[in-house]
Amino acid sequence: xxxxxxxxxxxxxxxxxxxxxxxxLLAVLVWTSFAYLSVDLxxxxxxxxxxxxxxxxxxxxxxxxxxxxxxRIARGTIETxxxxxxxxxxxxxxxxxxxxxxxxxxGAALKVATRFLLNFLRSVPELVWAALxxxxxxxxxxAGTLALALHTSGVLGRLFAESLENAPPxxxxxxxxGGAAPALAFAYATLPLITPQLVAYSLYRWEMNIRMATxxxxxxxxxxxxMLYYELSLLHEPQACSIILAMLALVVLVDxxxxxxxxxxxxxxx
Amino acid sequence: MSFTLxxxxxxxxxxxxxEQRALRAVSIxxxxxxxxxxxxxxxxGKTSLLRILASAIRPTEGRVxxxxxxxxxxxxxxxxxxxxxxxxVRQSPPLPPRQRAITAVIAGRxxxxxxxxxxxxxIYPVDIAGPRDELARLDLADRLFDRCDRLxxxxxxxxxxxxxxxxxxxLLLADEPISALDPALADLTVSELHSEAESRGATLVAxxxxxxxxxxxxPRVIGLKAGEVIFDLPPAKVSDAVLSDLYASETVMLPPxxxxxxDLPADGCVPADLPGGGRPDGAVPPRxx
Numbered sequence: 119x120x121x122x123x124x125x126x127x128x129x130x131x132x133x134x135x136x137x138x139x140x141x142x143l144l145a146v147l148v149w150t151s152f153a154y155l156s157v158d159l160x161x162x163x164x165x166x167x168x169x170x171x172x173x174x175x176x177x178x179x180x181x182x183x184x185x186x187x188x189x190r191i192a193r194g195t196i197e198t199x200x201x202x203x204x205x206x207x208x209x210x211x212x213x214x215x216x217x218x219x220x221x222x223x224x225g226a227a228l229k230v231a232t233r234f235l236l237n238f239l240r241s242v243p244e245l246v247w248a249a250l251x252x253x254x255x256x257x258x259x260x261a262g263t264l265a266l267a268l269h270t271s272g273v274l275g276r277l278f279a280e281s282l283e284n285a286p287p288x289x290x291x292x293x294x295x296g297g298a299a300p301a302l303a304f305a306y307a308t309l310p311l312i313t314p315q316l317v318a319y320s321l322y323r324w325e326m327n328i329r330m331a332t333x334x335x336x337x338x339x340x341x342x343x344x345m346l347y348y349e350l351s352l353l354h355e356p357q358a359c360s361i362i363l364a365m366l367a368l369v370v371l372v373d374x375x376x377x378x379x380x381x382x383x384x385x386x387x388x
Numbered sequence: 389m390s391f392t393l394x395x396x397x398x399x400x401x402x403x404x405x406x407e408q409r410a411l412r413a414v415s416i417x418x419x420x421x422x423x424x425x426x427x428x429x430x431x432x433g434k435t436s437l438l439r440i441l442a443s444a445i446r447p448t449e450g451r452v453x454x455x456x457x458x459x460x461x462x463x464x465x466x467x468x469x470x471x472x473x474x475x476x477v478r479q480s481p482p483l484p485p486r487q488r489a490i491t492a493v494i495a496g497r498x499x500x501x502x503x504x505x506x507x508x509x510x511i512y513p514v515d516i517a518g519p520r521d522e523l524a525r526l527d528l529a530d531r532l533f534d535r536c537d538r539l540x541x542x543x544x545x546x547x548x549x550x551x552x553x554x555x556x557x558x559l560l561l562a563d564e565p566i567s568a569l570d571p572a573l574a575d576l577t578v579s580e581l582h583s584e585a586e587s588r589g590a591t592l593v594a595x596x597x598x599x600x601x602x603x604x605x606x607p608r609v610i611g612l613k614a615g616e617v618i619f620d621l622p623p624a625k626v627s628d629a630v631l632s633d634l635y636a637s638e639t640v641m642l643p644p645x646x647x648x649x650x651d652l653p654a655d656g657c658v659p660a661d662l663p664g665g666g667r668p669d670g671a672v673p674p675r676x677x
């Protein structure tokens with residue numbers, strides 16, 4: 119029986135030194151973060167703050183389920199859905215248009231320029247776009263739609279461009295070799311290859327945008343979020359509770375619907 | 389003259405690997421309406437030769453003239469017009485999986501149709517009878533509205549042939565057009581390629597691995613080996629010695645060439661000689677096997 123060599127022992131130890139150093143570093147980071155923010159951990163768990171939090175939560179119950187208010191919630195829900203659908207649809211259209219130059223179909227210069235534009239659109243969060251659009255277009259759903267469309271254009275344009283670049287070139291090449299114009303070869307050969315991906319990406323972003331649209335209202339961009347902000351600032355907790363429940367129901371429904379669509383797509387995707 | 393290749397050579401740039409010579413001093417002339425088969429071992433340069441004729445790649449040496457024009461001296465629109473007169477059947481046709489067979493066939497005429505007609509056909513096919521007839525010639529009429537990913541390899545290969553038949557080219561190139569077909573369908577497909585070429589005076593060039601089909605069906609057979617033309621003969625003059633020379637290699641032995649009785653379909657369903665002239669006018673040919 120052979121014993122472990124010194125080099126083996128050192129190699130085995132080396133891995134663990136790394137682990138322990140990482141753990142130590144994390145601990146120091148957590149501690150300094152608390153110290154820097156001067157967060158007092160003990161107050162989070164004190165009885166006094168616990169009871170005040172419970173009192174605050176109890177003020178939300180029972181939720182306001184009056185017929186008139188439920189009708190307003192329904193209108194808000196539809197507005198949120200409409201904002202997200204319209205925003206995603208606009209973004210999908212713009213995404214396709216921007217994906218063509220971004221995939222290098224019109225030369226290297228336009229590729230770099232469009233990629234920069236897409237990065238810019240994408241790197242500004244929806245909430246910031248919404249705040250800007252509220253200033254530009256005024257309070258209401260129009261600002262929310264624009265905000266979602268701008269940010270999602272950046273995301274979908276990038277994803278669509280990647281689908282385009284990864285699509286095999288042979289089908290379109292076969293058609294241009296038969297004398298077809300490049301645009302028609304694209305429509306007949308490349309588009310059918312990438313359409314399933316484009317639809318899947320758009321549906322996925324729509325799902326995310328519905329959730330986002332419920333929050334956008336906080337900066338005044340319409341929908342359930344704006345209602346929630348309004349009721350909360352008037353300290354109408356029961357009404358706010360109903361709105362939060364409506365948001366929850368909406369998100370659960372959207373999740374279920376998108377799961378159903380994905381299952382169906384997979385089955386028909388053969 | 390349908391095409392002229394004059395001492396054509398092709399060298400694939402190797403990248404990191406050493407560059408590879410695909411064709412060496414290939415000279416072939418074909419008159420309008422001629423029908424040629426190209427045979428030879430794998431890697432002999434058959435596909436490269438066809439791709440040069442299709443103006444897909446530019447030869448590194450020599451002179452090419454296709455349908456009276458040098459494709460590499462044309463303007464963009466002239467080249468487009470020339471290419472719309474060249475049909476190229478690929479061994480495995482590159483068709484989008486979700487496209488319907490009818491749309492895949494219609495795409496054969498994109499070079500000829502005005503753009504609005506092509507664009508409209510994406511939504512509703514402008515011509516339904518035409519693609520149906522071409523598919524019917526290849527025993528696929530019942531698959532007209534099926535998606536390509538619902539078709540088998542042999543059916544897909546025939547959709548690719550139907551697209552080129554629908555294109556009605558003056559130069560019909562076919563790269564292993566029957567590699568995925570059973571003997572009966574292979575015979576039918578070769579017959580239809582011949583009758584198409586014959587009825588319109590088009591030139592047909594097909595590369596084939598099935599030596600018996602090449603010798604039986606083509607009036608002119610070209611043997612290609614290691615990028616060079618070994619022989620260019622009528623089939624009657626292609627002897628066993630010539631063939632074994634063509635396919636000879638140090639490692640692989642050539643199987644006996646005579647078809648054994650067991651290779652032939654038992655019940656004689658193979659049409660001995662299909663009518664060569666016109667198309668069957670929408671009539672579905674009897675289902676082979």
